[in-house]
Amino acid sequence: MTTLTTTPRADGFRMPAEWERHDQTWMVWPQRPDNWRLGGKPAQAAFSAVARAIAEFEPVTVCVSAEQYENAYERLSHANIRVLEITTDDAWVRDTGPTFVINNGGEVRGVDWAFNAWGGLNGGLYANWVRDDQVARKILQIEGCARYRTDALILEGGSIHVDGEGTLITTEECLLNPNRNPHLNREQIEQSLAEHLAIDTVIWLPHGLFNDETDGHVDNFCCYVRPGEVLLAWTDDAGDPNYPRCQAAMAVLENARDAKGRQLIVHKMPIPGPLHASDEECAGVDLVAGSQARDPSIRLAGSYVNFLIVNGGIIAPSFDDPKDAEAQAILQRLFPEHRVVMVPGREILLGGGNIHCITQQQPTPQNR
Ligand code: KQY
Numbered sequence: 001m002t003t004l005t006t007t008p009r010a011d012g013f014r015m016p017a018e019w020e021r022h023d024q025t026w027m028v029w030p031q032r033p034d035n036w037r038l039g040g041k042p043a044q045a046a047f048s049a050v051a052r053a054i055a056e057f058e059p060v061t062v063c064v065s066a067e068q069y070e071n072a073y074e075r076l077s078h079a080n081i082r083v084l085e086i087t088t089d090d091a092w093v094r095d096t097g098p099t100f101v102i103n104n105g106g107e108v109r110g111v112d113w114a115f116n117a118w119g120g121l122n123g124g125l126y127a128n129w130v131r132d133d134q135v136a137r138k139i140l141q142i143e144g145c146a147r148y149r150t151d152a153l154i155l156e157g158g159s160i161h162v163d164g165e166g167t168l169i170t171t172e173e174c175l176l177n178p179n180r181n182p183h184l185n186r187e188q189i190e191q192s193l194a195e196h197l198a199i200d201t202v203i204w205l206p207h208g209l210f211n212d213e214t215d216g217h218v219d220n221f222c223c224y225v226r227p228g229e230v231l232l233a234w235t236d237d238a239g240d241p242n243y244p245r246c247q248a249a250m251a252v253l254e255n256a257r258d259a260k261g262r263q264l265i266v267h268k269m270p271i272p273g274p275l276h277a278s279d280e281e282c283a284g285v286d287l288v289a290g291s292q293a294r295d296p297s298i299r300l301a302g303s304y305v306n307f308l309i310v311n312g313g314i315i316a317p318s319f320d321d322p323k324d325a326e327a328q329a330i331l332q333r334l335f336p337e338h339r340v341v342m343v344p345g346r347e348i349l350l351g352g353g354n355i356h357c358i359t360q361q362q363p364t365p366q367n368r
Helices: 037-055 069-075 135-143 186-197 243-255 279-283 324-334 346-351
Strands: 022-028 060-064 081-085 099-102 108-114 147-154 167-171 201-205 222-226 229-234 265-270 308-310 313-318 339-344 360-363
Touching: 022 037, 022 308, 037 060, 037 069, 037 081, 037 313, 037 339, 037 346, 060 069, 060 135, 069 081, 099 186, 099 360, 108 135, 135 147, 147 186, 167 186, 167 222, 186 201, 201 243, 229 243, 229 324, 243 265, 265 324, 308 360, 313 324, 324 339
Parallel strands: 022 060, 060 081, 108 147, 167 201, 229 265, 313 339
Antiparallel strands: 022 360, 099 108, 222 229, 308 313
C-alpha cells in the first residue's frame, strides 16, 4: 500500500464533518473477556443492534476475529452489512481506525494515528495494543486508500470533533495528557492537527466527562451538530462531579470564535443517571493485570452526546433512563432532516464508551 511522507493539508485533503455523506461505517466485533462481560455475548447483541440500525441508512463493515467470524457472520446477516476477518485487540474503531480525509478531486485517503491504548503503560486500558495499532492500516489497505502515518503523534479519533470548515474541538485532559505525547506542547499538537486534518482553529475544552476512562474524549462530552453549533453534555446539579466540567466547557465555548470567525451556539444535553455497573455486571468481566478493573462504586461516563451521524439518520444510545425521551427529542429538534434512532447503549457503556466510539465513518469521495 502507499504510505505517504507528505501531509494531507499539503496534498489538498481535509477531514470532512460527520454529517457529510458517507460511503459506509466501520465497526469491530467485541469479544475480549477482560473488557466485555460474559465473554462479550451481551455486547455482541448490543453491537449487532447498532450495526442493524446503521444499515438502514448506509452500508456497514464489521471486522471480526477468525475465532468469532462464523458467529458474527450469522448474527449480522443483513443485505447492507459486510463481515470481514481482521485481528484486533478490542472493538473501538473510532480510536483504532483511520480518520478519513477527502480532497476536491474525488479521492479519499486516511490518517493512521499512532495508538497506545489510551495512555500506554501510564494509565492505558490494556497492556498490549500492537494489533489495534494496525487496524487503520488494514482498513486503508482493504479500501485501496493511501495512508498518512503519524508515528510522532499518538491520537484517538474519539478525542476530536470537526466542523468540516477548519475548526476542531478537543480536550486538554486528553490531548495534553503526558500519557499521550509528552514530547509535544500545545502549539506543536495544534500544528500537527492543522497539517493532518486541514484545521485552522482548535477549541480546547479543559476536561471531558467525569470518569471517562479515555482521559476525557470530547466525543463523550461535546460535539458539533452543524457549523457554528455544538451540543454539550450538561448538568445543573452543583453536587455532580460533572458540574464544574460543564461550567468550564461552557465558559470556553461562549468565548470561542471558530475558523470562520463565528461565535458558537451551545445546545445543552442532559446527562443520564448517575449510572453504575451492578455487582453482577462487574463479576462477569475477567480480571487481567493491566486491564481496566470494574467496580460498582465507579460512576459510568454515560452520555447521549456519544451518537453517530449517518446518511439521513442519528444513531444514539438510550440507557433505560428517565432522560432518554428528552434526549431523543433534543436530537430530533437539532437534526430535523435526520431520523433519530435510539439503540440500547448500556452494554457498550459497561465496556467504556458508546456508539460514536465503536463506529468510524468513511466519507464519500467529492468532486467539486
Ligand atoms: O470510548 C472510547 N473511545 C474507547 C473506550 C475504551 C474503553 C476500553 N475499556
